[in-house]
Amino acid sequence: MKQSxxxxxxxxxxxxLEAALQGLEGSRRRRRQAPLAAFAADxxxxxxxxxxxxxxxxxxxxxxxxxxxxxRAHRQLYRQRAPLLPAMATFLGSGFPRxxxxxxxxxxxxxxxxxxSALLVWGMILHDPxxxxxVVDGDGLANLEEMYHPDLRDGAERDRATDLxxxxxxxYNNVGIAFRTFASGLLLGVGALLAMLFNGSFFGAAxxxxxxxxxxxxxxxxxxxxxxxxxxxxxxxxxxxLRLGWAVxxxxxxxxxEALRRAAAETLPVMYGVLVLLIxxxxxxxxxxPRELAPAVKYSVGALCWLALALYLSLAGRNRHGPE
Amino acid sequence: xxxxxxxxxDTPEGARLTLSPAGPLPRALAYxxxxxxxxxxxxxxxxxxxxxxxxxxxxxxVLLFLLEWFYPVFFEAFNQGRTPGKKRLGLAVVHxxxxxxGFNGSLVRNLLRAADLFPMFYLTGFVVMLIxxxxxxxxxxxxxxxxxxxxxxxxxxxxxxxxxxxxxWPLSRQDQQVLLAFSxxxxxxxxxxxxxxxxxAYPDLPPAAALQRLRRVARHVLGAA
Numbered sequence: 164m165k166q167s168x169x170x171x172x173x174x175x176x177x178x179x180l181e182a183a184l185q186g187l188e189g190s191r192r193r194r195r196q197a198p199l200a201a202f203a204a205d206x207x208x209x210x211x212x213x214x215x216x217x218x219x220x221x222x223x224x225x226x227x228x229x230x231x232x233x234x235r236a237h238r239q240l241y242r243q244r245a246p247l248l249p250a251m252a253t254f255l256g257s258g259f260p261r262x263x264x265x266x267x268x269x270x271x272x273x274x275x276x277x278x279x280s281a282l283l284v285w286g287m288i289l290h291d292p293x294x295x296x297x298v299v300d301g302d303g304l305a306n307l308e309e310m311y312h313p314d315l316r317d318g319a320e321r322d323r324a325t326d327l328x329x330x331x332x333x334x335y336n337n338v339g340i341a342f343r344t345f346a347s348g349l350l351l352g353v354g355a356l357l358a359m360l361f362n363g364s365f366f367g368a369a370x371x372x373x374x375x376x377x378x379x380x381x382x383x384x385x386x387x388x389x390x391x392x393x394x395x396x397x398x399x400x401x402x403x404x405l406r407l408g409w410a411v412x413x414x415x416x417x418x419x420x421e422a423l424r425r426a427a428a429e430t431l432p433v434m435y436g437v438l439v440l441l442i443x444x445x446x447x448x449x450x451x452x453p454r455e456l457a458p459a460v461k462y463s464v465g466a467l468c469w470l471a472l473a474l475y476l477s478l479a480g481r482n483r484h485g486p487e
Numbered sequence: 488x489x490x491x492x493x494x495x496x497d498t499p500e501g502a503r504l505t506l507s508p509a510g511p512l513p514r515a516l517a518y519x520x521x522x523x524x525x526x527x528x529x530x531x532x533x534x535x536x537x538x539x540x541x542x543x544x545x546x547x548x549v550l551l552f553l554l555e556w557f558y559p560v561f562f563e564a565f566n567q568g569r570t571p572g573k574k575r576l577g578l579a580v581v582h583x584x585x586x587x588x589g590f591n592g593s594l595v596r597n598l599l600r601a602a603d604l605f606p607m608f609y610l611t612g613f614v615v616m617l618i619x620x621x622x623x624x625x626x627x628x629x630x631x632x633x634x635x636x637x638x639x640x641x642x643x644x645x646x647x648x649x650x651x652x653x654x655x656w657p658l659s660r661q662d663q664q665v666l667l668a669f670s671x672x673x674x675x676x677x678x679x680x681x682x683x684x685x686x687x688a689y690p691d692l693p694p695a696a697a698l699q700r701l702r703r704v705a706r707h708v709l710g711a712a
Binding site for chain 1: 498500501502503504505506540541542544545546547548549551552555556567568581585586587589591594595598599600601602605611625628629630631637638640642660663664667668670671708709
């Protein structure tokens with residue numbers, strides 16, 4: 164068959180397919196109106212016609228046209244549109260805690276890096292208060308004291324607008340830090356490890372310094388509740404980052420790229436969860452933590468947060484679909 | 488024509504898809520366009536929020552966060568793998584088996600952007616892209632995605648209806664391809680260059696006559712007769 168006869172015979176089919184594709188690639192409303200009755204059949208015969216066009220050596224322009232058409236149709240045919248809400252419920256109910264437990268070794272390492280550096284710096288500062296200057300600079304210290312020291316704080320309750328601004332700030336800053344910690348793990352794990360050590364030292368320095376200047380109670384009543392989701396999220400991000408770095412360092416029986424892909428698939432649910440935890444933390448930090456309440460209330464609510472999260476991460480999603 | 492580093496994929500239907508991965512330059516340009524668009528959104532939508540007191544600057548910071556991390560994810564997941572910049576440059580992100588990009592794949596490649604950025608100006612991503620045979624940066628490797636050239640679909644040219652003549656030599660498949668390519672591309676070549684090419688086919692004829700004859704033969708192969 165000559166090329167022009169071939170084109171003439173099948174052109175109506177191609178045009179029908181193009182019309183369907185235009186609908187499918189458009190907005191939701193146009194998608195619903197797309198003429199799809201012949202889509203699958205047209206796509207199948209298009210595959211056949213492209214193979215024929217290549218085999219018979221038809222012009223490159225025709226081959227390119229058919230290839231582009233098939234690429235578009237292939238993309239629409241294999242698109243996944245899972246309903247979002249049920250997927251999110253399953254994820255929070257079981258997917259996230261399972262993904263965290265699956266990587267528990269990495270989270271343990273990142274938690275240890277954080278805790279050990281925090282305790283070390285805390286101890287150093289109790290031993291010699293001047294050492295705080297090696298970790299936090301003058302401005303940072305002034306900020307900390309202004310935020311937590313009973314004599315320096317202005318006694319007035321914060322208003323709603325300030326709460327909202329701080330909420331935005333916590334989202335922008337903390338989620339950014341968590342995402343960067345995760346990504347920097349890809350650089351052979353060094354980035355994530357450094358981030359954990361640095362955050363740990365800073366936390367230790369703040370806690371040590373503030374307890375020395377007599378601001379321990381305001382500090383701990385402020386951080387204890389949102390600290391649960393926030394610190395856990397940062398440690399999970401660090402652990403996930405270390406997992407990525409390890410995939411590159413020691414891919415085992417996979418190629419490095421394949422190992423990286425698997426690690427990314429394992430750690431992605433953790434990062435979704437980190438995002439959820441940090442949004443939760445930002446809510447608590449902006450709207451609950453600054454409230455002036457009796458220390459006993461704040462400590463019990465904070466302890467409850469830690470307990471609930473620990474139970475959730477260690478127990479949720481066990482045995483629903485058999486052993487992990 | 489693009490440099491031929493094409494990737495061929497066999498689909499379950501037994502057809503062969505051809506993808507051509509995009510290099511650092513068009514991708515950087517697309518990124519630049521997206522960067523400008525983000526800047527404009529920030530100026531027009533987000534920055535005025537700060538006029539509404541402290542609460543407004545909270546909204547501003549949330550928008551800043553969304554623009555920084557989720558702008559590409561949103562467009563890639565819900566707009567056929569294309570941010571506005573990629574669309575302008577005729578690029579699209581797909582999985583390396585040609586399948587469309589979903590939310591997960593897009594999130595992985597965009598979260599790991601922070602690693603590609605290291606230490607500055609996407610240096611890591613650039614080096615990895617040069618090393619990788621399929622022009623992938625770290626985020627692409629982890630998410631198993633490719634950025635491909637996906638220009639607007641070419642239109643089919645209508646059949647010509649002038650006279651044709653059969654070639655006076657036994658036509659091999661390669662000759663057929665050459666003739667078809669000649670008629671496809673003749674529009675983009677100058678008359679002189681076409682004559683030059685025609686003279687290779689018919690060295691005995693004067694260039695103008697050779698071109699006439701070559702056109703007729705090409706039409707015969709195209710099947711207009």
